[in-house]
Amino acid sequence: MKLYTDQTIARDPLPTDLDMNDEFKSAFDLMENTKECLFITGKAGTGKSTLLKYFKANTGKRIIVLAPTGVAAINVGGQTIHSFFRLPPKIIRKDTIKRLRDKSLVENLDMVIIDEVSMVRADIMDGIDYALRLNRGRMKIPFGGVQMVFFGDLFQLSPVVENEAKELMEELYPSPYFFSAKVFNDCHIRAIELSTIYRQKDSSFMELLNRVRNKEYAQGDLDTLNNRVQKDTAISKKDTTVILTTTNRLANTINQDRLSMLPGKEITYEATATGKFEESAYPTDTSLKLKKGAQVILIKNDPAKQWVNGTLAKVVALSNDSVVVDINGRTCDVPVVKWQKIEYSYDKDKDKIEDEVVGAFAQYPIKLAWAITIHKSQGQTFDKVIIDLGHGAFTHGQLYVALSRCTCLDGIMLKRPVTHRDIIFDRRIYEFKGRFASLF
CATH class of the missing domain: 3.40.50.300 (P-loop containing nucleotide triphosphate hydrolases)
Known part of the structure; x- marks a missing residue:
């Protein structure tokens, strides 16, 4: 490693x-x-x-x-x-x-x-x-x-x-x-x-997203979205477009299925955690299983600016102590990264609040990424996505988050049509925004 x-x-x-x-x-x-x-x-x-x-x-x-x-x-x-x-x-x-x-x-x-x-x-x-x-x-x-x-x-x-x-x-x-x-x-x-x-430049798509966000959409908006539905037969298992799912279970199933289909040796990379770094805060897998050809997402910005958090890549070479990926035709050697857990303390002499490192987690900043959950996709930007709503969106704003990960409408593929039930609306949020409307 x-x-x-x-x-x-x-x-x-x-x-x-x-x-x-x-x-x-x-x-x-x-x-x-x-x-x-x-x-x-x-x-x-x-x-x-x-x-x-x-x-x-x-x-x-x-x-x-x-x-x-x-x-x-x-x-x-x-x-x-x-x-x-x-x-x-x-x-x-x-x-x-x-x-x-x-x-x-x-x-x-x-x-x-x-x-x-x-x-x-x-x-x-x-x-x-x-x-x-x-x-x-x-x-x-x-x-x-x-x-x-x-x-x-x-x-x-x-x-x-x-x-x-x-x-x-x-x-x-x-x-x-x-x-x-x-x-x-x-x-x-x-x-x-x-x-x-800064994510979307397509004004008509931004307006559609805003109507979905505010539950001000019309049937025509659903029709526009549902023109993006693709039959399962049209979505190849060789397609590298990331799939957004509503549940961890479905994302994990897709990722393990795709990984098992790849030929070649599987290598497991074990993370190291020290100090007060709780398992619930681990940013990626403690046992990261990879094969040559695996589709992955890089989950931290590279100081050398070869990639950013959310960049999709393909594993092109593996050994027991290295991972090499291809990013849009560029070969990049990915180093192990250390995440630090901090606690705050006050330095009286300096009259300054200090960050004290109390734990660390070291692992390759990589996750399998044929599929990720809508929840975990927040903050990410993709040129193309496949949205699999499964049995339906089940929480406020979930569909909006999924749609807004993509830079343009043409980059979206839906595995099934969007229905009114998928656009979940919590009136209490709108009431709060209404009380402070003059300040927004």
């Missing part, structure tokens, strides 16, 4: 062609020069992640970045909400929140950024509020006086509420979404919607 160097530690550098448009500058200015509570949102492909990374690299404020899941935290170079605040894995109540052993970090915070806020339940948001009040000794001020900045798209990922918690959540909150938290009765959110779309 090829060892990583400092240059192959998994970081996503800022794009060199960063577009500092007016809305980007305005959002940065509000984050840097005000203390307002901000919700930064936008359709798929509008640069939310780029803005977050840019702010993190250029702010003069003492900030931490948190996320609801281990994978999301690793991707943004932050810490999970639960690990930072020591929250229990259940419905959060005030009596479940404890004082932190070292309060100096929280006491010296200027800002908390929460990424993928659409996945954060209302009770967790109230838990964050109470934990900050408690540990900063400012019980009467929302979030203990810390500026909060939320990034996410409510039309994409939704919060997960386990079956056993649904009844209690329904008693406590009007919805599971973060904006239903009680803290927002006393804390005004200013919402900023980034609107410049």
